[in-house]
Amino acid sequence: MTPSETHPRARRGGAPRAAVATAVLAAGALMLSGCGSSDGGAGGARDAVNVVAPAQPESLDPQIATDAIMAEITLPVYETLVTADADLQAKPMLAESFESSEDGREYTFHLREGLTFQDGSDLDADDVVASMNRWNRVSIAAQEAFAGTEWSKVDQYTVKLTAPSASFLHLLYLSQVTTAYPAIMPSEVIDRVGDEPISDVADVIGTGPYQLESWDADRSIVISKWDGYQSREEASSGFAGAKNAQLEQIVFNFVADASTRALGVQSGQYDATTELPFDSLEQFADDPNLVLDTYLVGPINLVYSDDPSSPFSKLENRQAINAALDRDPIMLAAVGSEKLYDLVHHNMTENQQAIWDTEVGKAEFNRHDAERAKEMLAEGGYAGETVTLLANKDYSEAYNAAVVVAEQLKSLGVDVQLDAYEWGAFSEKYRENRDEWDLVVFPFSTEVDPTQTIGFLPDRAGYFDGPELQELLQRFRSAPTQAEASALYDDMQGYIEQTRPMSRIGDAHNVYAANKDLELPWFSEHFVWWNAAWKQSS
Numbered sequence: 001m002t003p004s005e006t007h008p009r010a011r012r013g014g015a016p017r018a019a020v021a022t023a024v025l026a027a028g029a030l031m032l033s034g035c036g037s038s039d040g041g042a043g044g045a046r047d048a049v050n051v052v053a054p055a056q057p058e059s060l061d062p063q064i065a066t067d068a069i070m071a072e073i074t075l076p077v078y079e080t081l082v083t084a085d086a087d088l089q090a091k092p093m094l095a096e097s098f099e100s101s102e103d104g105r106e107y108t109f110h111l112r113e114g115l116t117f118q119d120g121s122d123l124d125a126d127d128v129v130a131s132m133n134r135w136n137r138v139s140i141a142a143q144e145a146f147a148g149t150e151w152s153k154v155d156q157y158t159v160k161l162t163a164p165s166a167s168f169l170h171l172l173y174l175s176q177v178t179t180a181y182p183a184i185m186p187s188e189v190i191d192r193v194g195d196e197p198i199s200d201v202a203d204v205i206g207t208g209p210y211q212l213e214s215w216d217a218d219r220s221i222v223i224s225k226w227d228g229y230q231s232r233e234e235a236s237s238g239f240a241g242a243k244n245a246q247l248e249q250i251v252f253n254f255v256a257d258a259s260t261r262a263l264g265v266q267s268g269q270y271d272a273t274t275e276l277p278f279d280s281l282e283q284f285a286d287d288p289n290l291v292l293d294t295y296l297v298g299p300i301n302l303v304y305s306d307d308p309s310s311p312f313s314k315l316e317n318r319q320a321i322n323a324a325l326d327r328d329p330i331m332l333a334a335v336g337s338e339k340l341y342d343l344v345h346h347n348m349t350e351n352q353q354a355i356w357d358t359e360v361g362k363a364e365f366n367r368h369d370a371e372r373a374k375e376m377l378a379e380g381g382y383a384g385e386t387v388t389l390l391a392n393k394d395y396s397e398a399y400n401a402a403v404v405v406a407e408q409l410k411s412l413g414v415d416v417q418l419d420a421y422e423w424g425a426f427s428e429k430y431r432e433n434r435d436e437w438d439l440v441v442f443p444f445s446t447e448v449d450p451t452q453t454i455g456f457l458p459d460r461a462g463y464f465d466g467p468e469l470q471e472l473l474q475r476f477r478s479a480p481t482q483a484e485a486s487a488l489y490d491d492m493q494g495y496i497e498q499t500r501p502m503s504r505i506g507d508a509h510n511v512y513a514a515n516k517d518l519e520l521p522w523f524s525e526h527f528v529w530w531n532a533a534w535k536q537s538s
Contacts, residue, residue: 046534047248049518051527052261052270054394055423056218056254061198062183063135066445068274071178072526073221073252076245077118078183078206081109081128082175086238086522090175093232093240094123094184094207104166104480111157117186118211118226125153130187132159138195139180141452145169145477166480169449176448178525209245209530221252223529236531238522246533256422258396265290265513272514274526277396281336281511290513295525296351297510299344299444300334300401302503303454303461307434311387316380318500321439324373324412325405327366331506334401342507346493347453349446349507355486356450360493365504373412386415387438392426395443397508402441405505409439434461443508446525449485450492451476455501462501469495 057070062078083093092098095109115123132151136142148164163170174182189203198204204212209229213222225245234241253270255261258277264270266287274295276284284290302321304312311317331341342349345365348356389409391402399420406416419437421429430440440461447453451473454462472495479485496502514520514527517535522528 046517048251049247049249049272049529049532050251050253050270052253052255052264052273052275054254054256054258054261054275056221056252058424058427059197059199060204060212060215060221062181063131064138064140064180064197066140066179068179068445068526069252071181072274072529073223074183074204074206075178075208075239076210076223076243076250076529077204077208077212078181078185079208080174080182080184081132082171083239084175085240088238090171091234091237091240094128100171105163107161107170108154109159109161111159112230113157115207115230116228117205117207118228119186119205120228121186121188123184123207124156125159127187128159128184129153130190131184132161132182134190134195135182139182140457141173141176141180141448142182144451144456144458144473145173165478167477168479168482168485169451169477172448172482179445209243210250213249218254220254222249223252224249236521238524239528243530245530247529250529256394268515271518272512272520272527274510274512275395276511276513284511284513289516291516291518292511292513293523294340294509294511295523296349296446297397297443297508297525298446299349299507300331300398300505301442301444301454302405302505303430303440303442304500304502305434305438305440306461306464306501309435310438311380311382311385312438314380315500316376317382318503320373320376320380320382320412321409322500322503323364323367323369323376324408325366325503325505326368326408327505330401330404330408331508333404334397334506335508335510340509340511342509344504344507346489347450347455347496347504348489352446355482356489357486358490358493360490361497364497370412377412377414382414384413384415386417388436389416389418390426390429390437390440391418391420392423393420394423394426397510398441398443401505405439405441430461431459441505450489455496455499456492462499464499464501 053069057065057067059065060070060074062074079093081093081095082090082098085091094112096112098107098109100107111125117123129151136146136149150162152160154160183206186205189205193203201212201215209226210223211226213224215221225248229245231242231244236242261273262277265273284292304318306313327343335341343366344350345362346358389402389406391399393399402418406418409416429436450456454460457463472491476485476488476492479488519533519535520527521531
């Protein structure tokens with residue numbers, strides 16, 4: 001496996017955005033069409049799908065990696081104790097059943113018996129305890145939400161989670177099945193790799209309906225049907241219930257050039273993509289071989305370096321840029337249409353407002369007050385030094401947004417140097433080298449709760465540790481119910497407004513394309529490949 005912050009554009013399950021793709025473009029509106037591309041050759045039955053994506057994952061370690069393509073590839077390979085159905089309710093997967101204690105500090109999971117991993121070894125409590133304790137240690141999501149928790153074996157097919165206090169986060173995170181998720185793997189693999197990312201193809205072993213077949217670095221990853229899979233019997237719903245591997249093989253092709261990907265989709269070389277180039281959507285509008293629809297990709301944020309050498313280590317300068325940003329032109333450049341973005345003033349997304357909503361920060365959001373921004377920059381001591389704006393080349397919406405951000409900053413008198421890199425180098429600089437950049441335009445995922453957003457993530461830029469932050473996080477995480485946590489969201493957003501670790505720019509939507517002959521029962525920010533199939537010829 002190629003070892004390779006991973007692209008975090010993935011989130012929990014959810015149907016495609018309700019917005020119809022028509023009217024996305026002023027001329028040549030996208031149409032929900034029905035038709036087909038490649039014919040499989042000589043009229044034969046098709047049993048494989050060719051997917052195309054801009055870049056390969058840096059890792060296929062599901063407990064560590066956070067990129068969307070990793071999730072799409074590994075979710076058919078690995079499974080979790082519990083998962084989320086179409087209504088985002090927690091349902092058993094590898095667990096037969098589960099229950100919690102009255103005080104909410106203990107969960108007991110009864111495992112399904114007779115299950116095996118793809119290497120032929122039996123699944124039992126030892127594998128689950130080893131997997132879950134590793135996840136507690138290595139997952140960026142689990143490290144805080146599950147701090148102080150412990151997984152233990154009760155008997156061969158029963159495990160227990162013990163927590164120091166009740167928290168709504170526990171079941172929420174256990175049923176999140178997208179990035180840095182609690183995949184169950186053989187204890188022998190964990191003995192070999194420890195807490196390091198899985199780096200050997202032979203160690204990618206799960207219980208799911210597909211298994212990893214090959215990884216040709218920078219070219220393709222192939223997963224193939226696993227005949228030993230034992231499905232649940234309940235009706236399929238979201239990520240829960242029955243999983244049927246109807247396709248023999250899914251091939252993930254990695255092509256950095258957007259025009260090459262587009263031509264491949266239209267010619268039938270590729271059957272599906274979640275990454276249509278924003279600047280050429282119109283050419284797909286009337287293609288009779290494709291089905292198109294929109295979906296939420298996630299927030300595009302401007303993150304400030306907290307390195308002492310950066311002007312943006314000073315709060316006044318961070319607040320100045322936030323006051324100056326004119327977000328509509330930035331997002332129009334990013335996605336090409338006002339129908340393909342939302343402006344939301346707080347850290348969560350529009351489709352989460354049923355549980356995460358606040359008025360805090362709304363009155364000051366997107367005022368694009370350039371004169372006030374210049375005054376604040378002077379107060380912050382900015383003296384015209386060159387600042388580096390980091391961007392990545394592989395995702396056009398983020399790069400295009402960065403170009404306009406740079407122009408807006410220059411209009412304030414900020415000397416901006418735009419540095420763009422391919423994803424691997426970009427993410428390494430973002431994570432590890434904050435002294436080499438001052439600002440970064442970063443495409444994020446839609447996270448399940450506010451603690452997984454910038455400002456609350458240890459070891460990420462903008463984490464200003466101290467008693468105030470720790471007291472706030474403790475109150476939030478110890479909320480026993482979702483309703484009580486939602487009531488604390490004003491305080492969470494208030495902290496962001498006061499410390500300004502990042503500025504929300506906008507939430508990008510994308511358009512996915514698939515061969516009209518592909519039946520895709522479920523789409524959740526990426527394709528879900530179990531239960532997918534080619535339509536049968538009449």
